[in-house]
Amino acid sequence: MARIDTQVEAWLAERRVLGMTAAGDAAFRLTWQAFRTVPGSFRPTRETVRLFGRAQAAVDATGADRYLRLLLRLLTVLMERGAISPFPLPPRPSPRRVDGRVPMTEAEVQNLVLAIPDLGVRTLAALVYFTGLQAARLIPLKPHQVTPQGLRLPVERSRYASYVPLGADASDIVEQWTRRRQTTSDAFLHDRHGAPLTLREASAALRQAGAQVNRPAVGFGHLQYAHLPLLAAAAPVFSRDLLETRLQQPFRLRYVDIPRLLDGRTERDLSQTPITPLERILKG
Secondary structure (H helix, E strand, O other): OHHHHHHHHHHHHHHHHOOOOHHHHHHHHHHHHHHOOOOOOOOOOHHHHHHHHHHHHHHOOOOHHHHHHHHHHHHHHHHHOOOOOOOOOOOOOOOOOEOOOOOOOHHHHHHHHHOOOOHHHHHHHHHHHHHOOOHHHHOOOOHHHEEOOEEEEEOOOOOOEEEEEOOHHHHHHHHHHHHHOOOOOOOOOEOOOOOEOOHHHHHHHHHHHHHHOOOOOOOHHHHHHHHHHHHHHHOOOOOHHHHHHHHOOOOOOOOEOHHHHOOOOOHHHHHOOOOOOOOOOOOO
16 A cells, blocks of 8 residues: 555656646645545556546536546556556546647747856757757757757657757757857756756746746746747648647647637648747857
8 A cells, every 4th residue: 555655756756856846746646645535546446446536526527537637647657667556547538628828929939048047948948949849858868869950869668769850940059059068068958067957947947037028937838839830830731640749749739729829820821921030049
């Protein structure tokens, strides 16, 4: 019984290091605490999951699906770590459809990025915007995994890497940073002292910059979100599958209102939208 609780705590600690918010941590904890009140939860089965879903629906009908999705995520982690015996999980409930917020404009992104004093964090923020990749995937990169032509992203639990080609803007950022970075650092992205970046420190620097440009509580996810119109405008055919493949993550696109995300423009309009490159962000 204590083993699965310990594994859940260990996973939450890892996610906090990677930048999970206090709200996210609390949501997983509340979900797990509720599940542990279900008889037999120390040896989870589809029946215990079903009982949990019923109990949550009785308490909060509108939020029951969300709690079930969080529980299924935790049980998947426990299976992967060998803390519980594998069993067929029920399908995850489809998230409720929501309206996507209007993303930051290129000018707003530029003001935000240029407000970051540390050039390593500034480079990370620019690459997140231009590639749409998660900051957590870019931070661990080593110098030999990065060229102006593309990135070789490690694949979890595999000796193979996923190759991501870079567009002109991202390539320019890589070239600028390669000339400025400290060659003695083992990490491609490092802070002003040459120490490898961490997601927590980089996120804090981004939030501080956001406060200066009237964008409080901004995160790297906002830069990923701002990348989507760039990708859609450059693509001959715009689709959720394209975005998910390019971003290498679901990004919740299955329930985001795409027209609102792109400010009401049609797919045909997007293919004709010019992209104005940012200024050289590492000058000075």
